Each structure stands twice: as C-alpha cells, then as structure tokens.
Amino acid sequence: MVDLRPNRGATVAQPSPKEARDLFAVRTVLEELAIRELVGSLSAEQAARLAEHVAAERMAFEQGDRHTMIRLSGQFHILLASLTGNTVLEELIRGLVARSSLLLALYGGSNEELCSHLEHQELLDAIIAGDQQRAIQLMDAHLNGIAQRLHLSEPASAATNLPAIFRELMALPATSAPPPLR
Numbered sequence: 305m306v307d308l309r310p311n312r313g314a315t316v317a318q319p320s321p322k323e324a325r326d327l328f329a330v331r332t333v334l335e336e337l338a339i340r341e342l343v344g345s346l347s348a349e350q351a352a353r354l355a356e357h358v359a360a361e362r363m364a365f366e367q368g369d370r371h372t373m374i375r376l377s378g379q380f381h382i383l384l385a386s387l388t389g390n391t392v393l394e395e396l397i398r399g400l401v402a403r404s405s406l407l408l409a410l411y412g413g414s415n416e417e418l419c420s421h422l423e424h425q426e427l428l429d430a431i432i433a434g435d436q437q438r439a440i441q442l443m444d445a446h447l448n449g450i451a452q453r454l455h456l457s458e459p460a461s462a463a464t465n466l467p468a469i470f471r472e473l474m475a476l477p478a479t480s481a482p483p484p485l486r
Contacts, residue, residue, distance in 0.1 A: 378402070
C-alpha cells in the first residue's frame with residue numbers, strides 16, 4: 305500500500321491495472337470459499353449483524369459519505385469472512401480488502417461506482433436463502449464489476465483521506481458492529 309523509495313521517502317502505492325486485476329481474481333476465489341462456508345450455516349444473529357451492516361452502508365450512500373462508504377464496504381467483506389470462523393481466510397481477505405480499498409479510494413470515481421450496498425443486500429439475501437450457486441454468482445459479478453469500474457488510467461484523487469480510511473478499516477475488529485455514521 306506504500307512505496308518506500310531511497311532518498312524520496314514513502315508515497316502511496318499506485319498499483320498497475322494488472323495488479324488490480326490480479327488482486328480481484330484472488331479475492332474472488334477466497335470470497336467464494338467464504339460463501340461456501342456460510343451458506344447453510346449462517347445463524348439468525350449473524351444474518352441480523354450483516355443486515356445491520358448493509359443498512360449502515362445504505363445510510364452512508366444516502367448521505368454521500370464516500371469515506372464511510374469505502375470503509376463499511378470493505379468491512380462487509382471482512383465480516384463475511386469472520387463469520388466463517390476460519391481465521392486464516394479472514395486474515396487473507398482483510399489484507400486484500402485493505403489493498404482493494406486503496407484502489408477504490410484512488411481510482412473509484414463517483415460514489416455510484418463504489419462497492420454497492422444494493423449488491424451486498426442481494427448477496428446477503430442469497431446467503432440467507434441458502435442459494436449457494438446464486439450467492440457465488442452474485443459475488444463474482446460484484447467483485448468483477450468493482451474491478452471493471454476502476455479508472456486505473458486516470459491520476460489518483462488527491463482529495464481522498466487515505467490515512468483515515470485505512471486507520472479505521474484496519475483498527476476495527478471484523479466482529480464488531482459497524483460504528484455509527486457521522
């Protein structure tokens with residue numbers, strides 16, 4: 305996420321289009337595994353936590369709060385992984401989500417092009433319904449859509465508060481409820 309250059313200091317990494325595609329390809333495989341583990345084993349309490357999280361995402365979108373949208377979007381995927389009980393999977397997805405959040409913050413374009421709370425709701429509905437095949441198709445389409453909406457050929461946005469996004473994304477345990485929106 306940070307490039308360290310001798311005699312130049314640290315700068316925010318600027319991943320190449322290939323690196324971005326590779327990152328989302330790996331995320332797709334790992335998040336499919338999370339779905340396979342969740343479908344059929346998600347408790348009512350876990351489903352309620354995910355629903356509350358998606359509601360918080362929707363509120364951030366309605367308020368136009370890009371910073372919170374990016375953070376909550378990433379936390380949704382981490383929460384899915386954490387609910388599997390597979391700590392290795394959660395750790396891997398957490399790292400990939402952090403890198404994806406960098407891509408979204410730098411190259412995500414408009415708020416409508418970010419990771420969508422509507423897609424998260426559809427995905428949650430399929431998981432709750434026990435429809436593994438549909439949930440996997442939705443996750444694949446969701447992650448592919450995000451990767452395709454990135455504007456990797458455009459310069460990175462200087463207005464994005466990257467330190468704040470990563471501080472909050474990485475500091476919160478995946479099992480915590482989403483913080484209240486500001």
